[in-house]
Amino acid sequence: MSARVVVSLEGNIIAEVQLTKPVTVVGRHPACDIVIDAPHVSARHMLFRVVDRTVYVEDLASTNGTIVNGERIGKWTRLWSNPPSSRPLATCIADTAGERAPTGPLANHICHSDCCSGAFWLAVSGEPRRSCYDNICDGLGMLGLDERAFQGNVNLFMSAAIDQASGDLVEGHSRAVRGDQIAFFAEVPLHVALSTCPAGAGGPPGEDRRERPRAVAVEVAATDVAPRPWSSA
Numbered sequence: 369m370s371a372r373v374v375v376s377l378e379g380n381i382i383a384e385v386q387l388t389k390p391v392t393v394v395g396r397h398p399a400c401d402i403v404i405d406a407p408h409v410s411a412r413h414m415l416f417r418v419v420d421r422t423v424y425v426e427d428l429a430s431t432n433g434t435i436v437n438g439e440r441i442g443k444w445t446r447l448w449s450n451p452p453s454s455r456p457l458a459t460c461i462a463d464t465a466g467e468r469a470p471t472g473p474l475a476n477h478i479c480h481s482d483c484c485s486g487a488f489w490l491a492v493s494g495e496p497r498r499s500c501y502d503n504i505c506d507g508l509g510m511l512g513l514d515e516r517a518f519q520g521n522v523n524l525f526m527s528a529a530i531d532q533a534s535g536d537l538v539e540g541h542s543r544a545v546r547g548d549q550i551a552f553f554a555e556v557p558l559h560v561a562l563s564t565c566p567a568g569a570g571g572p573p574g575e576d577r578r579e580r581p582r583a584v585a586v587e588v589a590a591t592d593v594a595p596r597p598w599s600s601a
Contacts, residue, residue: 371423373416377406387423392416393454395428408432412448431478432529447552449519455598457519457558462551465525465544474527474540477550484565500563507561517559524550555595562586 373392375383385392385402394402397411404413410430417424427434427445446456465476489497505515525544564584 371416371418373402375402375404377404387416387418390418392418393428395430399454412454431475433475446555447522456555456595458552458554460550461553462549465548465550474529474538476527476543477522477524478526478528498566500565503563503566504561507563508559511559513559553591553593553595555598 371387373385373387374381375385375394382404383402389401392401393412393415394400394404394409395411395413396403396405396409400412408431410428410432412428413430414425414427414434417426425434428448445460447458447460448454449457463476484499485501486496486499489495489499500521504518504521508514508517525542525548527540527542529538562584
């Protein structure tokens with residue numbers, strides 16, 4: 369017997385779906401199995417995974433997170449590649465900021481579209497600026513790759529959310545403190561580029577964002593642990 373999902377938006381039921389596949393993806397992108405066209409829903413927001421007679425929920429590093437029984441998903445969130453050839457790339461296995469921070473409207477880490485580009489800064493500020501997209505593409509270029517290898521980005525230690533009424537990105541103060549760390553287990557061989565925002569730290573609108581840069585350390589370690597099997601069926 370398959371499980372049934374009832375999808376409601378603002379109190380109105382918009383769909384009832386039987387979970388007939390091992391994995392059912394929910395999001396705003398038309399390639400998802402369950403499509404919810406709402407500004408606070410990420411392109412690939414979350415998924416249902418059916419194992420035997422149990423249904424598991426996995427957040428796909430969505431901007432606003434996924435709440436299960438009143439708790440936001442953080443640790444064990446999986447990062448996925450772009451549709452339509454989607455598969456898991458990495459799984460979060462530790463997040464000290466998420467473990468300490470209370471559940472609230474602002475997430476500790478977000479996937480909000482792609483990172484800023486030079487064209488974006490030119491449009492919003494009237495002047496060209498160096499962007500994270502430029503930095504990441506430069507990193508790919510060091511490996512002989514171009515922007516076609518870019519699978520999107522995750523904004524770490526960035527306190528933000530999508531306003532459900534306007535669809536705008538809302539920023540707050542990062543909850544991260546010295547010594548916080550986040551760790552990912554690679555599900556496939558990955559090239560990872562790290563960029564600190566050239567525009568400086570984020571924060572509430574109208575606030576002076578200039579502050580002393582903070583050092584970021586990155587470690588890569590062999591685990592000798594095989595990733596979980598994956599099938600798109």
